[in-house]
Amino acid sequence: MFNILDLSLKLNGFPLEKAKAYLRSIIAIPEDKFEDFINQKRREIVAYHLSNNLFYKNLAKNKSADFSLENWNDLPVLTKTDFQQSLSERLSSDFNTKNVYINRTSGSSGDPFIFAKDKFCHALVWSSIYYRFGWYGLDLNKAYQARFYGYPLEFLNKYKVKLKDFFSNRYRLPIFDLSDEALKKFVEIFKSKKFHYINGYTSSIVMMAKYLEKENIVLKAICPTLKICIVTSEMLFEEDKALLEKQLGVPVVNEYGASELDIIAFQNKEGEWIVNAENLFVEILDDQNNPLPFGEEGNIVITALYNKAHPFIRYKIGDMGILEKKASKKIILKKLTGRTNDFAFLPSGKKAPGMTFYSITKTVMEEDGNLKEFIITQKEKNRFEIEYVSEKPLSNERIFYFEKKLTDYLEEGLTFTFIRKEKLERSKSGKLKQFKSLVSAP
Numbered sequence: 001m002f003n004i005l006d007l008s009l010k011l012n013g014f015p016l017e018k019a020k021a022y023l024r025s026i027i028a029i030p031e032d033k034f035e036d037f038i039n040q041k042r043r044e045i046v047a048y049h050l051s052n053n054l055f056y057k058n059l060a061k062n063k064s065a066d067f068s069l070e071n072w073n074d075l076p077v078l079t080k081t082d083f084q085q086s087l088s089e090r091l092s093s094d095f096n097t098k099n100v101y102i103n104r105t106s107g108s109s110g111d112p113f114i115f116a117k118d119k120f121c122h123a124l125v126w127s128s129i130y131y132r133f134g135w136y137g138l139d140l141n142k143a144y145q146a147r148f149y150g151y152p153l154e155f156l157n158k159y160k161v162k163l164k165d166f167f168s169n170r171y172r173l174p175i176f177d178l179s180d181e182a183l184k185k186f187v188e189i190f191k192s193k194k195f196h197y198i199n200g201y202t203s204s205i206v207m208m209a210k211y212l213e214k215e216n217i218v219l220k221a222i223c224p225t226l227k228i229c230i231v232t233s234e235m236l237f238e239e240d241k242a243l244l245e246k247q248l249g250v251p252v253v254n255e256y257g258a259s260e261l262d263i264i265a266f267q268n269k270e271g272e273w274i275v276n277a278e279n280l281f282v283e284i285l286d287d288q289n290n291p292l293p294f295g296e297e298g299n300i301v302i303t304a305l306y307n308k309a310h311p312f313i314r315y316k317i318g319d320m321g322i323l324e325k326k327a328s329k330k331i332i333l334k335k336l337t338g339r340t341n342d343f344a345f346l347p348s349g350k351k352a353p354g355m356t357f358y359s360i361t362k363t364v365m366e367e368d369g370n371l372k373e374f375i376i377t378q379k380e381k382n383r384f385e386i387e388y389v390s391e392k393p394l395s396n397e398r399i400f401y402f403e404k405k406l407t408d409y410l411e412e413g414l415t416f417t418f419i420r421k422e423k424l425e426r427s428k429s430g431k432l433k434q435f436k437s438l439v440s441a442p
Helices: 004-011 016-027 031-052 054-059 069-074 119-136 155-167 180-192 202-214 238-248 354-365 396-409
Strands: 100-104 114-118 145-148 170-172 197-201 228-232 252-257 263-267 273-275 280-285 298-304 315-327 330-339 343-345 351-353 371-380 383-390 415-420 435-437
Touching (some): 004 155, 016 119, 031 280, 114 119, 145 202, 202 238, 202 371, 263 330, 280 315, 343 435, 354 396
Parallel strands (some): 228 252
Antiparallel strands (some): 280 298, 298 315, 371 383
């Protein structure tokens, strides 16, 4: 089969073969030399931006380009709000908007911004994707992807996405309508096309699996070429993973990444979330930006080791997690605990993790098999709104039971409003943010 993805990247000026060879050379570095290699890359990328990027030099308060790792913790920790200015003002002196890869973050977590990667860096990102998908026997030039993602609504942008999908060997299943009628059409598409893998947002694929369960369909039985499902961008709970594997009939792999960076962590066949230590340096910091040891929960902070066009150095991505070190070349994301702004701040002063809150809600509301999807919004410290999609409205008895469980978990004096909807509002990218708080941290 014609290597259409390779060709499209090369035609757009991305040095894919050079990047693949470089990644192979990193992977081949012996364990006892790997940490020194990564430290050297950390020094190099900081020195480069201190010498060539005025935006970063100002953020770093004009630190010397003769940089030592002993001063690593003196470097600023960047957040998305630091990038809320024109891209041209953030690019390094060797680059302009004509010779870089440009994209935009989804904005699903707030503070969207435009970012850039130099062409070698972007080719290295694709090399990383090729490598990790290859763990499961997927050749991206030959494997046909069923893609559960959003579509731009504007005609020109939609056409560009369709063209990009063609060159990336994938078929997009638009996820803004996940009604039974739409999901029935998805099933017919799976019957007619030889998909090799599924990739997309967790919540949308879970909705598909619930429909398959109701209709007593195993997807692999109607699409025998299907090998694997790779979910991304949203939390994957164990019960949802079990449902997916049962109804899709294939293994489910969890990917954690960010469009402005790379794949951050990718599950291996043993179920371990392996950090992309070849291209990224990942730290865990506390709320005062002090480094935390392996095994402790904190803010995930990432340095892109090869992006010379735009500085992502000690970039606080907005997620919280726990790292475990098994070897210099094997750092594991032991746990991804949710976004830093996903907490409920209660009248008593208690701070409740949103994803745990979500998990309890999910367990209670799915006991009768009625619920399809829901979003929880904290409107005020003592008031929560729960929008849900279901086969039938929740009974007063179920609502009372639900409120009692949440009150037991949280505290007395809270009110809950339940709103049944035909479908839930997703972000422009198609992500479903399952919990959000409109209450500012005290």
